[in-house]
Amino acid sequence: MTQVRTRFAPSPTGFIHLGNIRSALYPWAFARSTGGTFVLRIEDTDLERSSQAAVDVILEGMRWLGLDHDEGPFYQMQRMARYKEVLAQMQAEGLVYPCYMSVAELDALRDRQMASKEKPRYDGTWRPEPGKVLPPVPEGVRPVLRFRNPPDGVVAWDDKVKGRIEIRNDELDDLVIARPDGTPTYNFCVVVDDIDMAITHVIRGDDHVNNTPRQINIFRALGKEPPVYAHLPTVLNEQGEKMSKRNGAKPVTQYRDEGFLPDAMVNYLARLGWSHGDDEIFSRAQFLEWFDLDHLGRSAAQFDEAKLRWVNAQHLKAMADEALAPLVAEQLQRQGIEADERLGAICGLFKDRCDTTVALAGWARAFYADVQPSEADRAQYLTDAVRPAVADLARRLESAAWDKASIAAAIKETLAAHGLKMPALAMPVRVLVMGTPQTPSLDAVLALFTRKKVVEKLSSF
Structure with missing residues (x-):
């Protein structure tokens, strides 16, 4: 059997929240549970929205949760020469072609299609075919490069979450894979990366399902078999909306500051879309022993802070007092309080009453600072x-x-x-x-x- 190679490939265009990090947890767990390799790749081609601060939060959040990567982080912006090399190879093989249709022409085409109740899509004006006469090349226009999608047949895959998915090729238009300035586009870069990094399993959010048939066709055009796909249902917030920064999601690192334990977060996140019978509370070692792709859930999971607090409280109770003490000491330090050797015993006495290390530090404070009754x-x-x-x-x-x-x-x-x-x-x-x-x-x-x-x-x- 081929060695499992998974990847987490976030875009650093905003801080990483729990919905995003679950897409790191499952590929990490699958690599760890099978003795495979976990690759971290930063997809930073959106120059306007990408930021170093967002990269830092990704790395910090993964470090805190113990989601260690074996290779990377690789940055797409540092791989541009490689993408251009593959583009040149595809051009030489006739797999791509230049398209000179302007944005205004594309918009007009889309308007006409929508007016006649058709699906808006590129109509292949510049696609070379035997016997076809192409329009004259307009002066001063830099073309995009489009991928020559197969005109007929179906593209299909057996998704480890969603089951068999089939899309007719005539539903897919010829994808732009390089912009007028020659920079490659997302769907193309992803395929080159997954080939070069020998990724065997792609476990990602189901907002990527629509990209998958296009990516599979590019894999096959390059003479490669696509990886196994598992598209995870969305994580919803407590109001039932998609979890996002706009909808009030917090950065992963904020949970650390609020006194949650990394193992409790891993336990809680694991259950947001995967299950092992009725087991609610488990250690990281048990999770890695049990994890597989066959028990991923098909329906959207909803975040519940009360449940997260309950899971954290169980881990807090089970944790050795001396292991808990440095985490509580850290919370006390934020209040300008230095703890001493009594802290382990204090944790042992009060931890059953607490759901976070912040709450535990609240009790410990009375031993080190002057507290006044109400x-x-x-x-x-x-x-x-x-x-x-x-x-x-x-x-x-x-x-x-x-x-x-x-x-x-x-x-x-x-x-x-x-x-x-x-x-x-x-x-x-x-x-x-x-x-x-x-x-x-x-x-x-x-x-x-x-x-x-x-x-x-x-x-x-």
């Missing part, structure tokens, strides 16, 4: 009635050994001495120390603070 919590929990018990607990903690068991014993003694139930004392202590009445087990929380800080906070009441 006026409502002060009024509700910091009453005169509980003041003596809080002062008594502060005295006991001053002399207790500083560990969870000794702190628990001091709390228990204070409750007994003042005839209180746990919530009556625990809530005000939490509000004073953590700034909130809801936390995990009080003894575990206090043990992670310094004695000095706890006694200071309790004595301030």
Whole structure:
């Protein structure tokens, strides 16, 4: 069997969002699951709209998600000499021809066709045929080069998502493959790239389905067999529209900044168009072990932020505390807070309550910065009635050994001495120390603070 070679070929004309990156995830996973090669190619021929900033976000987003490429990135603008070489070869073989029809003439042709309810298409005016007399070449007009599409028969392929697709060749007109200034066009460059890079499987969005028959005909004209195609259904946003920057999609890197984990994003994205039975939560290793092209979904997938947060929360809970700590430290650093060796234990105590590392950093903040309770919590929990018990607990903690068991014993003694139930004392202590009445087990929380800080906070009441 030929070694699998896949590619991700984004255009750097806007930032990369989740809908785009899924078109990188599946070819990456297919290459990894089959021991193949994953190629990154930047299709930057749209000079007006392409930008280095967009390239940077593509590379950064892929790096964050761990979608490592084996070859590339290759840039189409750096391959112009190669495209022109193939164009010259096609001209020599009569596979392309110059067309001098102006834009105004093309527009007039299209208007006439639409007026008579025909499909607008180039009519082959300049296509050379035996016995055909071509119009006189107009002076001072630089021609485009058109590909001589087969006039009859069908172009067909077995799409790994959509099944058998057949298009009649007489439905396709002769595609422009080089502009008047000689620069090649998208559909032509893609074919040359896929041939040169020996791509075996093209896994891409179904907005490319209409390009595929044209590309297949160019492959065959160049004496090459086309790759296997899998056209993925669109990813919709929460409003059911196609995910796009215009419709409020966020750059992939923003999810990193918002505290999502790369493995959770890979898990969530994998399920947006592929499934392994009813498995919802899985590791990257399981995904690569299970992934194939036979279980790609046929219908459009809809993004759901609540579901993404739930998936992220599951990964957060399962992650080792010491692996989580540097990610939370990064979030704290953004707030100007330096963490210490307690952070791993803090993550362990609070991670079950969180769906992102930002939320986890919110809890950790209380251990490193001064937090103030709300006026409502002060009024509700910091009453005169509980003041003596809080002062008594502060005295006991001053002399207790500083560990969870000794702190628990001091709390228990204070409750007994003042005839209180746990919530009556625990809530005000939490509000004073953590700034909130809801936390995990009080003894575990206090043990992670310094004695000095706890006694200071309790004595301030």
